[in-house]
Amino acid sequence: MTLAPYACHPEESRGRQFPEAMSTFRSPFQRDRDRIIHSSAFRRLKHKTQVFVEHEGDYYRTRLTHTIEVAQVARTIAGHLGLNTDLAEAVALAHDLGHPPFGHTGEDALAALMEPHGGFDHNAQAIRIVTKLERHYAGFDGLNLTWETLEGIAKHNGPVIGPNASGSHAVGDPALLPYALKEFNDGFDLDLQTFASAEAQVAAIADDVAYNHHDLHDGLRAGLFTETDLMELPVTAPAFEEVDRLYPDLDPTRRRHEALRRVFGVMVEDVIAVAQTRLQAAQPQSAAEIRAMPGTIIRFSKPLYQNLKAIKSFLFVRMYRAPSVVEERKRVTAMINDLFPLFLNDPGLLPEEWHPDVARARSETDLARVVLDYVAGMTDRFAIQEHERLCGA
Secondary structure: OOOOOOOOOHHHOOOEOOOOOOOOOOOHHHHHHHHHHOOHHHHHHHHOEOOOOHHHOOOOOEHHHHHHHHHHHHHHHHHHOOOOHHHHHHHHHHOOOOOOOOHHHHHHHHHHHOHHHOOOOHHHHHHHHHHHHOOOOOOOOOOOOEHHHHHHHHHOOOOOEOOOOOOOOOOEOHHHOOHHHHHHHOOOOOOOOOOOOHHHHHHHHHHHHHHHHHHHHHHHHOOOOOHHHHOOOOOHHHHHHHHHHHOOOOOHHHHHHHHHHHHHHHHHHHHHHHHHHHHHHHOOOOHHHHHHOOOOOOOOOHHHHHHHHHHHHHHHHHHHOOHHHHHHHHHHHHHHHHHHHHHHHOHHHOOHHHHHHHHHOOOHHHHHHHHHHHHHOOOHHHHHHHHHHHHOO
């Protein structure tokens, strides 16, 4: 496929932290994608929460199934826009590697515990995983990904520092960077003050598309709301109405699937149409021009963005803060709050392979960061098992 001039061309990559010979059969971004897929952290996503705790049901999304869906959407959008699909896929596959057990609930608990020690942010932790904690290669720690993939992981939601800082991981002031990101960026500058490549922006919006779709599906399956509730919302109501018009008396399972796949399609088609219009108007001639823009080139249209805000508000009340979910949040927060100080006060409880890291710790902060790496790497299942083993039921 011929790439657009504003795409990231593999032969123009800024390279890797540790130089390597080019692969005979794969581009640098294809190698990045493959290394991510074969990493231990990627496999652990299978047993990490999306919204529901992993053991609650086999049909709910986990971080792994969510990640696969994001990667599929990213490839579709990137391909239509003439972007590098391998880079978009690599960023999508890595975007959630830093999530701790129990999703955002676990992240909130660890952020509070790590406040005296440099903080915690799952995006920064993803960088730490792919640059340090994966220890399989003879010549380096981490996966030695290209600059473009690392940039995409670090700032796919927008600049992290500087006047244009935006998105959920933005801090503005460089002094406030999570230590895990600052530590690496000091030695391999990711230009955290600029926007990311169009491919990384595609991965970010693919994340929005995927979770807006599957959270509706999982919420329905969990009985937190009904199809009738969705008939009151923008985007979802027209989708159900079209299915009812085309397929009257369709059984409920098929009706749900047909309607929600239309919601999915509306989002993807909107992103592609808006991006094509904006790219045609801006006429960027390089990936560098995309990064230098004052805002994102990949986004939803304003009308759809407002409609999706209404859906997100609905999901926040009816799903993310549903009484049963809130109770589970309290339970798993208590587990993290038990496990972290337990390991911090007695690091001998950590597995033997972590003892060299403990021995290198020269301060409580150093030790807290070792404990954080261990606890954040746990799956839901393992965290529950360890809590039961060490703390009782």
